[in-house]
Amino acid sequence: MDTAANNQSAAEADGKDKTLIYRQSRWTRLTHWIWAFSLFFMLLSGLQIFNARPQLYIGKQSGFQFNNTILQIGAENTANGPRGFTEIFGHRFDTTGVLGWSGPPGQETPRAFPSWATIPSYYDLGTARVVHFFFAWILTTTLLVWLIAGLVNGHIRRDLAPRVSDLRKLPRDIVEHAKLKFHHTREYNTLQKMAYGGVLFVLLPLMIVTGLAMSPSMDSVLPWLNEILGGRQSARTIHFTVMVLLVLFFIVHILMILAAGPINELRSIITGWYRTDPPAKHAEPTERSA
Numbered sequence: 001m002d003t004a005a006n007n008q009s010a011a012e013a014d015g016k017d018k019t020l021i022y023r024q025s026r027w028t029r030l031t032h033w034i035w036a037f038s039l040f041f042m043l044l045s046g047l048q049i050f051n052a053r054p055q056l057y058i059g060k061q062s063g064f065q066f067n068n069t070i071l072q073i074g075a076e077n078t079a080n081g082p083r084g085f086t087e088i089f090g091h092r093f094d095t096t097g098v099l100g101w102s103g104p105p106g107q108e109t110p111r112a113f114p115s116w117a118t119i120p121s122y123y124d125l126g127t128a129r130v131v132h133f134f135f136a137w138i139l140t141t142t143l144l145v146w147l148i149a150g151l152v153n154g155h156i157r158r159d160l161a162p163r164v165s166d167l168r169k170l171p172r173d174i175v176e177h178a179k180l181k182f183h184h185t186r187e188y189n190t191l192q193k194m195a196y197g198g199v200l201f202v203l204l205p206l207m208i209v210t211g212l213a214m215s216p217s218m219d220s221v222l223p224w225l226n227e228i229l230g231g232r233q234s235a236r237t238i239h240f241t242v243m244v245l246l247v248l249f250f251i252v253h254i255l256m257i258l259a260a261g262p263i264n265e266l267r268s269i270i271t272g273w274y275r276t277d278p279p280a281k282h283a284e285p286t287e288r289s290a
């Protein structure tokens with residue numbers, strides 16, 4: 001009998017299920033849920049803050065006399081009544097009902113993001129700023145805790161650091177994801193490493209840095225920060241773009257979890273335990289022990 005079959009029958013004989021492994025440490029799970037929770041509040045309060053000035057600019061200036069607006073959400077009067085619009089790089093789209101002009105029928109108001117997408121739902125910049133900054137510090141602290149724990153327990157080196165073999169596996173990984181064919185193993189696949197690494201080492205740090213650059217009090221502490229980001233208005237535009245990328249990541253993340261088996265995936269990020277594929281017949285088992 002081959003090794004894999006031996007292992008399987010040994011596991012069956014001693015009553016242990018060897019396909020169930022401890023995959024996510026308590027630090028990974030705890031930090032994951034804190035940042036997921038924090039990002040939810042930061043997104044909704046951030047959209048309320050954006051509503052106070054629903055335009056994005058490139059460069060250091062903003063105002064009527066400058067021609068550097070790249071995004072604008074607003075409302076206008078037309079022959080058919082008020083309409084909401086979104087303008088991106090000079091291209092205008094009618095977004096009535098969602099962006100620019102929204103609300104229950106007969107009670108619509110001009111607002112960039114609709115009330116169901118903001119915290120608070122009514123216009124209140126002060127409360128939105130308190131919520132946003134509160135969760136911003138929780139998110140920053142959580143990311144630092146994740147970084148220290150991940151370096152100490154080896155999670156970053158073992159699970160997220162890219163290897164040369166990952167590059168070789170990339171084309172196969174893309175094809176398999178497109179066919180919704182997933183392997184349930186101890187390791188993250190190449191696309192997962194790229195997505196999670198991108199979020200944890202690029203998007204979230206960039207979000208924090210551009211957020212700090214917008215704070216007037218940071219001007220005196222780190223005056224060069226604003227400069228290297230191209231000014232406060234550019235920092236705000238980058239901050240908004242990172243938000244859009246995080247929302248896109250979130251949508252794909254949830255779709256992939258649903259496609260890969262939501263019960264198993266959720267169990268691993270809540271309890272740590274994950275069911276791997278049974279070892280292939282006539283093959284050596286490839287999983288490392290947890």
Ligand code: HEM
Pocket residue numbers: 028032035036039040159192195196197199200250253254257265266268269
């Ligand atoms: C803003 C929201 C979220 C962000 C930014 C996010 C980001 C991430 C990241 C970066 C990882 C890798 C963590 C690591 O290895 O250290 C991860 C893993 C995971 N997340 Fe999320 N997540 C979010 C929300 C959610 C939600 C709502 C669910 C469940 C419905 C979920 C389920 C999972 C699962 C199951 C894993 C384990 C990955 C795997 O085994 O493939 N995440 N998430």
